[in-house]
Amino acid sequence: MRLLTHNMLSSNIKGVTNGFPLKIEAEKVMEKEVDFNPDFLRNMFYKIEWRPLVDAARTMGYAELPEEVEPSMLDSEDFLRRLHRALLQFHLEEGTLICPETGRRFPVVKGIPNMLLNEDEV
Amino acid sequence: MSPTIAQICLTSSHPEVYEPCDDSFSLVDALLADRSKLLEHRPNLCMEIGCGSGYVITSLALMLGGEEDRCGGTYYIATDVNPNAIMVTSKTMEAHGVYAELINTDIASGLEKRLAGLVDVMVVNPPYVPTPEDEVGNGGIVASWAGGENGRTVIDKILLIADKLLSPKGWLYMVTLTANNPMEICVDMSKKGYGSRIVVQRSTEEENLLVIKFWRENDDAGGFGEIHEKRLVNRTGSGKIVKTLLSGLSFWKQND
Numbered sequence: 565m566r567l568l569t570h571n572m573l574s575s576n577i578k579g580v581t582n583g584f585p586l587k588i589e590a591e592k593v594m595e596k597e598v599d600f601n602p603d604f605l606r607n608m609f610y611k612i613e614w615r616p617l618v619d620a621a622r623t624m625g626y627a628e629l630p631e632e633v634e635p636s637m638l639d640s641e642d643f644l645r646r647l648h649r650a651l652l653q654f655h656l657e658e659g660t661l662i663c664p665e666t667g668r669r670f671p672v673v674k675g676i677p678n679m680l681l682n683e684d685e686v
Numbered sequence: 687m688s689p690t691i692a693q694i695c696l697t698s699s700h701p702e703v704y705e706p707c708d709d710s711f712s713l714v715d716a717l718l719a720d721r722s723k724l725l726e727h728r729p730n731l732c733m734e735i736g737c738g739s740g741y742v743i744t745s746l747a748l749m750l751g752g753e754e755d756r757c758g759g760t761y762y763i764a765t766d767v768n769p770n771a772i773m774v775t776s777k778t779m780e781a782h783g784v785y786a787e788l789i790n791t792d793i794a795s796g797l798e799k800r801l802a803g804l805v806d807v808m809v810v811n812p813p814y815v816p817t818p819e820d821e822v823g824n825g826g827i828v829a830s831w832a833g834g835e836n837g838r839t840v841i842d843k844i845l846l847i848a849d850k851l852l853s854p855k856g857w858l859y860m861v862t863l864t865a866n867n868p869m870e871i872c873v874d875m876s877k878k879g880y881g882s883r884i885v886v887q888r889s890t891e892e893e894n895l896l897v898i899k900f901w902r903e904n905d906d907a908g909g910f911g912e913i914h915e916k917r918l919v920n921r922t923g924s925g926k927i928v929k930t931l932l933s934g935l936s937f938w939k940q941n942d
Contacts, residue, residue, distance in 0.1 A: 565787065565789075566787060568761065568787075569763065569787045569789070571800065572797055572800040572801045572804075573789075573796050573797060573800065574796060574797075574799045574800055575796070576791070576795040576796040576798075583799075584799065584800065599759075601759045603759065604730060604759050604760070604761070607730050608730065608761075611804060613800075670796075674773075674776070675788070676772055676776070676788045676789065676790055677789055677790065677791075677796075678769070678790045678791075679789060679790065679791035679792075679795055679796035680767070680769075680790055680791060680792065681792075681795070
């Protein structure tokens with residue numbers, strides 16, 4: 565699970581209003597290289613919640629993202645490369661995503677989050 | 687050089703996971719037919735709901751990834767409620783050298799809030815078989831076909847969710863049976879502002895499959911580019927619907 569996906573996931577438990585972002589407990593993180601595509605990053609930039617991304621990256625061992633951002637940074641290749649690494653190259657292979665409101669744990673196994681709910685949570 | 691799609695010999699399998707069949711092939715055929723339009727469309731985010739064996743998402747990633755070197759330019763996400771399907775999809779993708787983010791979830795549960803308005807291409811081969819209502823949503827391989835009354839129970843759920851997830855330029859490709867009353871689906875979708883057309887029609891011994899493409903009407907192209915197409919489903923009355931839906935088929939010539 566990449567951090568871009570994590571930035572798109574929220575707790576789906578019935579009644580939860582503050583389900584984003586899910587807290588990450590990382591057990592195994594891998595970095596896999598993928599081609600750098602600035603256009604893709606510039607498009608995605610506007611859809612990302614920045615603070616959750618910075619925090620999540622940190623739990624995965626990457627602390628190179630700026631604390632605050634603004635669109636002019638999209639002209640900087642250095643910034644784009646950091647964004648690229650954070651969003652697309654780090655994978656949470658094993659760990660847990662935790663609902664910030666209920667503490668409910670969603671396992672991540674082999675890079676795949678399990679968001680299936682029990683009957684009483686739907 | 688013809689575009690690559692997934693190969694059956696490299697597609698993984700499991701007793702509880704739906705193997706690629708006519709419906710899967712029809713959906714891939716529809717995507718292939720639209721391939722040049724899809725490449726022009728430059729989707730940032732593609733999503734499959736119910737990836738099963740992984741045959742369709744793998745084919746999509748291969749056919750868009752090819753010569754244009756769009757590696758890293760498109761984000762692929764696939765979901766399935768069946769954990770075995772997720773595992774099989776993972777293996778199928780690996781065997782073909784493609785990658786998608788996989789999530790074990792019911793339709794798009796957990797993604798709906800944040801992914802709203804972001805999906806540029808969505809593909810779905812839903813459980814469309816008419817079955818008793820109590821066969822729906824019981825998991826396992828049955829969940830891959832059990833569609834409840836008129837085979838519409840899960841389809842209708844998916845369409846509601848697709849409407850939230852699709853971007854302003856979003857396209858949805860969905861497999862349906864004639865038993866699902868696809869014209870009614872198109873009328874319902876047109877009320878939400880979607881144009882539609884049949885991309886592929888395939889009759890087998892058992893089923894009459896239609897792969898329908900939906901797009902938001904504000905997206906001028908809808909994949910037609912310069913061709914100025916009439917609205918395919920007329921909002922003012924159902925009488926025109928038969929004619930206008932058929933006008934989307936390439937062999938139908940309109941006189942007016």
